[in-house]
Amino acid sequence: MKKYQLIVVGGGPGGYTAAFRAAELGMSVAIVDDNDLGGVCLNWGCIPTKSLLKNAEAMDLINASESYGIAVKDITVDFEFIISKSVKARQRLSRGLHHQVKKHNIDFHAGFGTFIDKNTITVNDTSITADTFIIATGSKPKTLPKLNADHSKVVYAKDIFQMSSIPKSMTIIGAGAIGVEFAYFFNSFGTNITLIEAEENILPHEDKEVSQWVKKVFKKKKINILTGILADKIDDEKILISVGVEGNSQGMGLEKIGVQFSANNHIAVDSNGKTNIDNIYAVGDVIGAPWLAHVSAAEGLYAVEHLVGLNPKEIDYNSVPACTYSKPEVASIGSTEQQLLDDGIDFKVAKSFFISNGKAVAVGATDGFIKILVGKEGNILGAHIVGSNATEMISELSVIKSNNLTVNSVFNSVHPHPTFSEAIFETLLQLK
Numbered sequence: 001m002k003k004y005q006l007i008v009v010g011g012g013p014g015g016y017t018a019a020f021r022a023a024e025l026g027m028s029v030a031i032v033d034d035n036d037l038g039g040v041c042l043n044w045g046c047i048p049t050k051s052l053l054k055n056a057e058a059m060d061l062i063n064a065s066e067s068y069g070i071a072v073k074d075i076t077v078d079f080e081f082i083i084s085k086s087v088k089a090r091q092r093l094s095r096g097l098h099h100q101v102k103k104h105n106i107d108f109h110a111g112f113g114t115f116i117d118k119n120t121i122t123v124n125d126t127s128i129t130a131d132t133f134i135i136a137t138g139s140k141p142k143t144l145p146k147l148n149a150d151h152s153k154v155v156y157a158k159d160i161f162q163m164s165s166i167p168k169s170m171t172i173i174g175a176g177a178i179g180v181e182f183a184y185f186f187n188s189f190g191t192n193i194t195l196i197e198a199e200e201n202i203l204p205h206e207d208k209e210v211s212q213w214v215k216k217v218f219k220k221k222k223i224n225i226l227t228g229i230l231a232d233k234i235d236d237e238k239i240l241i242s243v244g245v246e247g248n249s250q251g252m253g254l255e256k257i258g259v260q261f262s263a264n265n266h267i268a269v270d271s272n273g274k275t276n277i278d279n280i281y282a283v284g285d286v287i288g289a290p291w292l293a294h295v296s297a298a299e300g301l302y303a304v305e306h307l308v309g310l311n312p313k314e315i316d317y318n319s320v321p322a323c324t325y326s327k328p329e330v331a332s333i334g335s336t337e338q339q340l341l342d343d344g345i346d347f348k349v350a351k352s353f354f355i356s357n358g359k360a361v362a363v364g365a366t367d368g369f370i371k372i373l374v375g376k377e378g379n380i381l382g383a384h385i386v387g388s389n390a391t392e393m394i395s396e397l398s399v400i401k402s403n404n405l406t407v408n409s410v411f412n413s414v415h416p417h418p419t420f421s422e423a424i425f426e427t428l429l430q431l432k
Helices: 013-024 039-043 046-063 079-103 157-162 177-188 208-220 293-307 337-343 358-363 390-402 422-431
Strands: 002-009 029-033 107-110 113-117 120-123 126-135 139-141 169-173 192-197 224-227 238-241 245-247 280-282 322-324 330-334 348-353 368-374 380-387
Touching (some): 002 013, 002 293, 013 039, 013 079, 013 293, 039 046, 046 177, 079 157, 126 293, 157 177, 169 177, 177 192, 208 330, 208 337, 208 380, 280 293, 337 380, 368 390, 368 422, 380 390, 390 422
Parallel strands (some): 002 029, 002 126, 126 280, 169 192, 192 224
Antiparallel strands (some): 113 120, 120 126, 139 245, 322 330, 348 368, 368 380
């Protein structure tokens, strides 16, 4: 029976980041996963969907080509090629991960892992042991078992990559990031989209002004949006369900060894990512919100450094960017304006629109705005961007906020011109 210092169960961003860091620190490490390395993010989520969205962006440019003085005729769409292109992107990155695993001398055990006791796991009838485990098995989509619909028409995000043609119509239930991204994607290729959200606004966790802006843009694209209602009886060519996720923690024998759970099959952990079992940690989607790949990676890194005694800095979850890769893009950190009002916190608002940004005007991407919420001491309490390159620009504000810097740190820097990012500097100048 082979023994390791650390076994990581799950090969997604949280798992492989933890494994790589542990190997760098000199530990003997193994990864157990019954799918290919990369998890949902690389294989079915973040990476392949961004490839799909790039194709939607290309279609948008073609449809708007006359505004650039270019006439395009006889457009044909090869949907199978679009899907295969996204699959090739994730396959290429998966090969890179396997190379990194070998480079770090990490053993990869392909198969489903089941705990026998707190130090032993079986994979394909073979037992392996470890001093410490990190569970990073991610999440799976929530279902709607009471939905009155023809279930042969129901699909989840993963199923999109098995489709061979563009549906003429689609109802999307759930208008969080996944629902909004796919609404944009299929609408760009002519699918008649109905987007249903139980909350008052689409993108319900974003600042209300941002949500309303995206709704306005989507309505111009003729996307039918229904908010504040629960999906009941639905009939459409395709029905995409994107109503959230639950922890991917069942069937692993965790109950048998006494691991405790919270709601929706998420594993309960303390502030260091440790479960109630002293040698078992859990990170990423399997422990609950926020369900973000970059959070999973940060938690994996933190857990390893904690278990070896490096005393890492705790993760500031309030400074973690949330991103939606639709058109317009949406990115945010920290509190919304309504949250600050509800908490009675004093703040100032700095806001500017991209229609006044030179780069945005030059390239024809003036849709959207930047909204930054600043406290009495000049610290950033929240930041919200909707528009082109929002998901890239948010990192500057995240660095400022997570390092407890004030907006004066921006005034001491020089932003290149013309760029979208200089709009952050110009927005904050309102507070100088």
